[in-house]
Amino acid sequence: MEEVREYRALFAVDIVGSSGRGDVALEQIRQVLSAAVHASFTRGGVDWDDCLRHDLGDGMRVVAPAGTPETSLIHPLVHELTARLRAHNVLAGKPTRIRLRMALHAGSVQVGRDGTVSGRPLEVLARLLDAEPVRAALAQAPDATTALLVSEHFHETAVCQGRPGIEPAAFRRVDVREKEFAGSAWLHVPAYGGAPQATGSAPDRMASAPDRTASDADRTASDAGAPAGNTKMISKASGHGVIYALGNGTMNIDGKK
Template identity: 30%
Template structure:
């Protein structure tokens, strides 16, 4: 056994509302989950033979081989996975909705009972974050919710290695089992910044602009043509002050006091 830690990309995924399904549906969802993940991995060129997989009933923890660049878990892979799930849900089968956590860091790949290490634990914690669950509850049409760690965002999304642009991720706090992490939520095909239910989870006390910066006084955050601001910080300008609520206006439209 090699007990030296190795830097690896990893993902954890879990079926949303799995426990609410009957036995037959759970069996069908497990089968669909494995098939669609394998399909998406193949479409993204991630391979499958060297995956170290730890099945968990309604989900799976996967350690990727060292040859796979961590950034490849975003972009083509998440796009292919969302398309595969959408196609599955268009057929008369039990609806599958998936939560996916993506992380990277040094772990003990071949432990006595899995892959120990705090980064493996973090991946498992993030997939169960209340913020990710809240996003899927709020956006009923979303079939895939993605959460990435703060370090993964900084090292890969923020460095322009491809995949969704930085402004498609929302910085949140994830508190699970007495541990708190900063992470980023992404809803492929949906505007995560337009989900007011995530306000209580925002890592900086309110929505921030791209790259986690505080919006300057008197301005709001523009995302896809919509303007957001004032949900838990003060925005002042033009003689008006806004605080304690969401303000959503269109470009060129002044927010009402």
Template identity: 35%
Template structure:
């Protein structure tokens, strides 16, 4: 047995692979290889920095520890879903592929008989865990990602560019060795604008009039004391600077008020 080496462990598993016939399984495996290769190419992983093992319905990639894990994460979060979408959109329902994905790290010994290591076993436990299966089963996306606690604590929680820690949620995984923690990726809903607009201080952009609407007309005192920058041409507002504002048909510009169609 060789000495164990530090490696990043990436696992891809096809959902409901056993329910497909032989022809469909062979086709799905080719698709899986394409997705794995495309993901690692996007993370700039060279052929010499990776080892692959085929497990029938899954593929295991051992990646050199010198490859940045943050780059692998970004590729899994962006490139993998795009690759899956590009392939699935052209396929019939029976040949569409959905994936459970695990990213872990640890020590693995590799020899001519295979790969051995407790950290590798743990990665497979995460791949088979019910929280990951349930997330894919009930989700609308074609893939779901889980990272080990080691990867989360060492990389994800620091918020490297392209990785959002708030999108990873801790789950408890029951394994043969006992309970373990992992982190499941669940993207935040895109429609968060309403929540982002709450609790803003007075004078924030959120309190400004919406585009295409007009502010409440000013009082005569406001007009006499107005001093704003900008220009008003042929009834339209142009080049507003500072706090230049249109009130009804009146533009408050550099030297006072100009009504529609009149020059200042």
């Protein structure tokens, strides 16, 4: 059967911790994942019907149509997929919650008339999907829904250009050593604030970064000339528009004491 060689963008996902959930839960997860990936490709402007799809059992591989911009597989596709799975997990019970490893690569592959795809780029994609850095990223970031590993080639063509919706600084370079593959790749943990560092304490630092401690608040108040300690604001509005700010004193904005 005649085959043609084409340059294609390649995407793969694998469900974290799928074993041991039971057939019923796994089938529900697969249905949710398939629908979410389909919707995310459509949202990214990629024709789902023209994609070549392969079931991986607890995941899937998608070969995008020839000519698909590689950037579209990151934004909005990866971000859309992450958002959809996060929304699902809010209402899902523990057996059907979904966390994903994701991988992106691109290269010249053999495409058969029956839709079969072969070639070295698929092997690279599989090694990325199963690589230790992306596994460790999710283990170190238990609140993260997805973790993405992109090849050096994909990073050069789709990430480092800084296209809208894609932040190069959110990707961290890592070394990958998996079976016959050895090289560099780039790790990204969407909607988590960046890729966790190799040390175990990094996710804790990132998770706590948005929160300010009481001592931080005291120092800020002191720097501003306000009393530290139990500084507190209570807002109260009435029909006369009275608002009180309480700390060590009272301020009444309508001029009444």
